[in-house]
Amino acid sequence: MVDFIKKNIFIIILFTITLFIGFVTFLTFIDKSFIQLTQNNLQYLLVLNIGLLALLFGFIFFEVKKTIKNDIDKDGLSSNKKYITYFSLFTLIPSILISIFSLFLFSFALEKYFDKKVTTVVNNSYELAQSYVQEVRNKIESDIVLIAFDTNKAKNFLNANENEFKRFLKTQKLIRDVDEVHIIDQNKNLILSSSDDTSKYIPPVDDALKMVLTDDRPLKIINAFENTSSAIMRLQNFDDRFLYVVKLLGKDISRYLTESQEAINFYYTVEEKSTGIKISFAIIYIIVVTLLLFLSITIAIRFSSRFFRSINNLILASVAIGDGNLNTKVPEIKTDKDLELLNRNFNSMISKLKDQQEKLIINERHEAWGNLARKLAHEIKNPLTPIQLTIDRIKNKFSDQINSDEQDTFKDNLKIINNQIKQIEKLVNQFSDFARMPKPILQENDLISIFNDNIKLLQELDKNIEIKFNKNSEKIIFNCDQEQLGRVFFNLIKNAIESIQQKSENNKDFSKKIAIDINDYNDHINITIVDNGIGFGIFAANIKDILNPYFTTKKNGTGLGLSIVSKIVNDHNGKIEFIPIDDGAKIDILFKR
Incomplete structure (x- = not known):
């Protein structure tokens, strides 16, 4: 997954930018974006969306084309291409159908959103809230007139007793269903109030008081932020006295009004820009579907190539084997x-x-x-x-x-x-x-012992030759013919000694060495004999010929020794290899258990 992200990082970044611009366009159409809703801004955003979408399509096309070339075409297997095509079509066709259905469903839902009944409900709800507020405001205007009339009428009675005046104001508060009734002077100082707690008294604004100084008509004061509606009126029968009445609106009524107004504005904005909203929604959907298609096709190609590449390798190998080439190997690749x-x-x-x-x-x-x-x-x-x-x-x-x-x-x-x-x-x-080479008589024998006997015997031929014998076990038991394997080891070590002696005829100043390694593993035994003699010389290029009978590199040789060795090794379920090295010769024997 990490490799896939690194490989397609540019497409993923471009997709993210394109999707972001698509959402910004959608939000701008409904006037909920940080970009101002203007005709020019919308045009710019739409052009930018189309450009980015075309660029995304282009990069995805080239990436898919490159992936097909690298993972499918080079394998040359027609079934791979066929299954990739089927998979892509089975992914593409449902995606297109779902896209068409989703766009139709969105368009249908948007049209239902602007149905006449919905519009009527939206308008009526706002008008109903406005009517309620207007009713409260009109009522307080009539209430203050009635309170002022009663107050002016009881002038003589009220001026005589302050406590009676307070009781009168409280009575008016209950009768007229208002929340606060105050008597103030032209400096907005509170003289009398229906409330026992006068600390909560909030004086009216200066402009309101100025407007009623010389006018006997009541004045409505609206404070929507505080959810209050109030009125002020001059008391004609009192000098420098004004009646100030406060009515609290329903809880959160102003907030509801504000939210309703915003909802109505949003509703008509969406209605006005419904075509643009459909276009921006379609662009967002196409962007997402495009990336999903790219991901599905890329993953299909990746998994298909992993599967079919192995099948293709097996087919090619089987064809080569059918032609008689047993040197063919199926490449080791990472797959299932x-x-x-x-x-x-x-x-x-x-x-x-x-x-x-x-x-x-x-x-x-x-x-x-x-x-x-x-x-x-x-x-x-x-x-x-x-x-x-x-x-x-x-x-x-x-x-x-x-x-x-x-x-x-x-x-x-x-x-x-x-x-x-x-x-x-x-x-x-x-x-x-x-x-008359007889078949081997197999018995359990110790190969270490057979080697030691032959080394001890052959060491007498030339004591100047150092023979190193290395083994990974003190005893290596193998089911074999002791006499025949002894003959094999004898011939090979003797040939190594003769090769070193032949080299010493022309070059006496070198260290004469023969290294013998025998290692016992679970399923096989490996024997290596290395000498620093004359090696295979001109026969190194055709090293397999050395095993042919009557083929020899010695002056007086019959060419039968190594052939006999090869036959004995082969009869013991073994394999022998003659390997040319820079300074001498190497013989590798493998016996399978």
């Missing part, structure tokens, strides 16, 4: 665990097929060379006895007839012939050994 297991099992199967093929080829080769060796041994061995008998007769018959000065030459020639016959006999015996 089941597919990773399938890839590993497929590669394991290829490796086993290759091993079996190599063993079959080796067995067929050894069988063919064995038949040839058997025939050659038979054909060569038959004339050797008559030749040897004939030489003996020649020696007995003609040795006395040859001059004394030619006797030495005659004997040397016969000796050369005998030596060559012995060489041919040796070769015939090796042919016979190779042809």
Whole structure:
């Protein structure tokens, strides 16, 4: 997920900006934005929205195109493209249908929002609240006239007794259903009041008092913020006396009026800009749907490519195997665990097929060379006895007839012939050994012991050669033929010694070393023999030929030693590799348990 965000960070930033501008446009249409609701501002915002939306579409198009090129086209699998197309269509078509339905539903809801019945209710509710306030204001005007009339009428009675005057004001307060009745002078000083707590007295504004100084008509005073309605009137029968009456409106009535006014203003603003609101809503919806489509298509491509890339690799590998190329490997890629297991099992199967093929080829080769060796041994061995008998007769018959000065030459020639016959006999015996190679008799044997015996024996050939023997266990038990494996180790170590000796003929100033490592693991045994002799030389390029019978790098070699070694290793479910190195040769043997 983090990699996906990093890869598409620019698109995500552009989407966020575009979505923000879309919401700002929507809020501006309903006059709830920090941008002033004007025709020019709306035009600018709409143009900016369209530009950003086009830019977002462009980047998403190129990103999807690049993803398809990187994750689908390079695999070249037509089914991958087909499933991606189906997935994209199945995502796109419902999204378009939902978008159309949502826009239709929003348009329908908006039209119902401006239904005549709703408009009537909105207007009537506000007018009803206004009527209530107006009624309270008109009533206080009539109430102050009646209170002033009664007060003027009782002038003589009220001036005589202050307590009676207060009781009169309290009575008027109850009769006229007002909250406060005050008698003040022209300086707004409180003279008498219907309230016992005069500390809460709030004098009228100066302008109101000035307007009634020379006018006997009542004056309404409205303080909407304090939820009060009041009136002031000059008392004609009293000098410098004014009647000040206060009526408290219903709790929170002014707030309700303000909110109602704002709601009505918002309602008609929305009604006036309904087309623009629909457009801005459509833009916001398209922006969100666009990103969701991009996310779904990108995720589809990513998961599809993970799946089909593995399938494609398996198809290509199977085609290569069908053509006989067992060196093919399915690439190890990060995908689902089941597919990773399938890839590993497929590669394991290829490796086993290759091993079996190599063993079959080796067995067929050894069988063919064995038949040839058997025939050659038979054909060569038959004339050797008559030749040897004939030489003996020649020696007995003609040795006395040859001059004394030619006797030495005659004997040397016969000796050369005998030596060559012995060489041919040796070769015939090796042919016979190779042809009669028996099947291994498997028993539990200690490989460490077999190695130690051969190292001790071969060390006598050249004590100047340092042979290091490293092992990870004191005993390594393996089910094998002791005699045959002893022959393998003997031949390989002897070849290493001879390679070092051949090198020392031209270069005596070097440290002669042979390193033997044997390691026992749970499922296999690994043996490595490294020497710093002449190596494989010109044969390094075609190192596999070294295992062919009668192929040799030695002057007097028959070329059968390594072939026999290879056959014995193969018969023991093993594998041998000859690896050229910079200074010498390396032999790696792997025995599977």
